[in-house]
Structure formats: structure tokens, C-alpha cells
Amino acid sequence: MKARVGEPAIVPIARFELDLADGGAAAKLRFDGAAVPGTADGRVIEAQFEVRGRYLVVLSDDVPYEERLVFVLFDEAPALLDSLEFGAAYTPGLFRLVNTTDAPSVVFTFEGDTRYALHIHDAPHRRLSTLPGVRRPGGPFRKHHLELKTA
Numbered sequence: 106m107k108a109r110v111g112e113p114a115i116v117p118i119a120r121f122e123l124d125l126a127d128g129g130a131a132a133k134l135r136f137d138g139a140a141v142p143g144t145a146d147g148r149v150i151e152a153q154f155e156v157r158g159r160y161l162v163v164l165s166d167d168v169p170y171e172e173r174l175v176f177v178l179f180d181e182a183p184a185l186l187d188s189l190e191f192g193a194a195y196t197p198g199l200f201r202l203v204n205t206t207d208a209p210s211v212v213f214t215f216e217g218d219t220r221y222a223l224h225i226h227d228a229p230h231r232r233l234s235t236l237p238g239v240r241r242p243g244g245p246f247r248k249h250h251l252e253l254k255t256a
Contacts, residue, residue: 114209172198
């Protein structure tokens with residue numbers, strides 16, 4: 106999954122869309138018009154990127170005063186590789202992309218002016234987060250591709 110010379114590690118895309126169900130049911134993600142297995146844990150796609158043949162989707166609930174972000178990493182199929190949730194109850198948040206890097210990382214602000222960097226690793230490892238508000242499905246001891254830190 107190494108990037109070719111001169112090819113950026115992270116490229117913004119517009120291939121995912123969200124089908125919101127009526128009555129508050131879980132939303133469904135679509136990739137190039139085809140349904141992605143499972144449900145999407147969010148109501149709005151904040152950003153989406155291709156990351157060395159994989160896909161990163163950033164979702165939110167669209168509730169400014171009790172916001173959370175959900176980062177979802179898919180393989181080329183797209184099948185779920187990893188996910189990470191960030192936020193806290195009664196905490197306002199607004200996702201703002203600062204930049205992307207060739208590391209590959211996505212640098213953003215969410216709560217105030219603090220900059221966060223979401224690193225997308227090629228191989229999964231056990232990554233324990235020291236940031237408050239980070240939650241992972243499957244618990245902290247599962248191997249992960251995504252790592253969130255302050256930038």
C-alpha cells in the first residue's frame with residue numbers, strides 16, 4: 106500500500122453518500138451507488154478521502170451542542186477495516202479540516218482551536234489513546250489502523 110512517487114497519500118473524494126432512514130433508524134452508506142454492508146453511525150458525511158487504495162469517511166450526528174465524530178476506514182471493496190469515535194456529551198464541536206499530509210494523516214479542529222491528527226497506518230497495531238473522548242468498537246486492546254492524537 107505504498108504511495109507511488111509524486112502521488113499524494115490522501116486524496117479528497119465524493120464517492121460515498123448517506124441514505125437517511127425515516128423514523129430515526131440507522132443510516133446506510135452507499136459507495137458509487139452500491140450499498141455498503143452494515144449501517145453508518147452518523148447523519149452527515151463531513152469528509153471522505155482515498156488513502157492509498159483504502160477509504161476514510163468522517164461522519165457526524167449534525168448536533169452542534171452534543172457533537173461527535175466517527176472515523177470509518179474501509180478497504181478497496183469497501184469492507185470495514187477500522188473505526189474510531191471522538192467526542193463527549195454536552196460538548197460543542199464542529200469538524201474543520203486543516204490539511205492532509207503524506208504521513209498519511211488528516212489534521213482537523215473540532216473542539217475550539219485544538220488541532221488533532223488522525224493517523225492512518227498501513228498495518229494494524231494495538232494503539233491505546235490518551236485523549237479523552239476516544240472510543241473504539243471492540244475495546245482498546247484490539248488492533249487498529251486509526252490513531253488519534255493532538256497535532
